[in-house]
Amino acid sequence: MIDFRSDTLTKPTPGMLNAMHNAVVGDDVFGEDPTVNELEKTSASYFGMEAGLFCPSGTMTNQIAIKCHTKPGDEVICDSLSHIYLYEGGGIAVNSLASVKLIKGNNGRLTAPQVHEAVNNTLDIHRPISKLVSLENTANRGGGSCYEFADIQSIREVCLSNNLKLHLDGARLFNALIAKKDNPLEYGKTFDSISICLSKGLGAPIGSVLLGNTEFIKQARRVRKVLGGGMRQAGYIAAGALYALTNHVERLAEDHHHAQLIAAALIEKDFIDSILPVETNIIIFSVKGRYNATELTQLLAKQEILTIAMTPTLVRMVLHLDINPDMVAQTIRAIHSL
Numbered sequence: 001m002i003d004f005r006s007d008t009l010t011k012p013t014p015g016m017l018n019a020m021h022n023a024v025v026g027d028d029v030f031g032e033d034p035t036v037n038e039l040e041k042t043s044a045s046y047f048g049m050e051a052g053l054f055c056p057s058g059t060m061t062n063q064i065a066i067k068c069h070t071k072p073g074d075e076v077i078c079d080s081l082s083h084i085y086l087y088e089g090g091g092i093a094v095n096s097l098a099s100v101k102l103i104k105g106n107n108g109r110l111t112a113p114q115v116h117e118a119v120n121n122t123l124d125i126h127r128p129i130s131k132l133v134s135l136e137n138t139a140n141r142g143g144g145s146c147y148e149f150a151d152i153q154s155i156r157e158v159c160l161s162n163n164l165k166l167h168l169d170g171a172r173l174f175n176a177l178i179a180k181k182d183n184p185l186e187y188g189k190t191f192d193s194i195s196i197c198l199s200k201g202l203g204a205p206i207g208s209v210l211l212g213n214t215e216f217i218k219q220a221r222r223v224r225k226v227l228g229g230g231m232r233q234a235g236y237i238a239a240g241a242l243y244a245l246t247n248h249v250e251r252l253a254e255d256h257h258h259a260q261l262i263a264a265a266l267i268e269k270d271f272i273d274s275i276l277p278v279e280t281n282i283i284i285f286s287v288k289g290r291y292n293a294t295e296l297t298q299l300l301a302k303q304e305i306l307t308i309a310m311t312p313t314l315v316r317m318v319l320h321l322d323i324n325p326d327m328v329a330q331t332i333r334a335i336h337s338l
């Protein structure tokens, strides 16, 4: 099977498994797991941030960040397609008792004027207090779209002048960095907190890291414990994440190239209505005429190609570490045959 359903489906490579097998471990709740400590330190310095916190999932890193940045009743500003709102089980309400203001952005991206307009007047007692802006880069439901870094800086300005914190859901931040050739240190300077996932296109089996300043991460470590996310000899999984961070970032360019090749084959077909601009490793397209999304997904599955029907008309394909050039060629032949 050639599995394009998600970039979370990757299996550890032999080199990664070897690193995991040989990891030196300790009890991380005691702060004594050297491999977890190394991962946290390496991730933080990658972005020039002070500290990191290893967590089992990107949902947990995002939710901890939201909880640390807000008080009950405060408002979080984000895109209406954002993962923190759509795919984290209502966690903003459950974990932080916070309110949300949704903005309809451009394929998952917000602009500074939109954020400015979304900020509530703090003197109006009817309104929740705007406290946090959360961006997503790349934007999953935006088809893997990336921000221009200058646009993020403009949003930062709005945050600074309105006393708002700025969080980044960077589940696929490495894809954005590779696609835009941006400097990770600039990201570290601009955000109050960043969540990165090692378990997506980077290919680790488990793991996300929350980044921020020392005081923030100290508070985050307490919240992680409350959520049950304090793990013991977590170095075995941190070793896989560290291996991913060290070895699998540059190769993301290959996934982006593969996505372009597949999108170019799709666009020629009469049953394709439109494709969101392919900027990284995600292809989201809508179908028309001969097939609905489920039918197309089933036809491709008969040729051993797995995709996901997101809605009756939308299909998603995601490139990752376990998709090689032969598989891409086979997929393109299958598309031509439809």
Ligand SMILES: *Cc1c(COP(=O)(O)O)cnc(C)c1O
Pocket: 056, 057, 058, 059, 060, 062, 083, 084, 136, 138, 139, 140, 169, 171, 172, 197, 199, 208
């Ligand atoms: C995958 C993902 C997350 C985190 O998901 P987990 O499965 O909890 O690790 C967060 N944000 C985005 C945009 C994602 O795609």
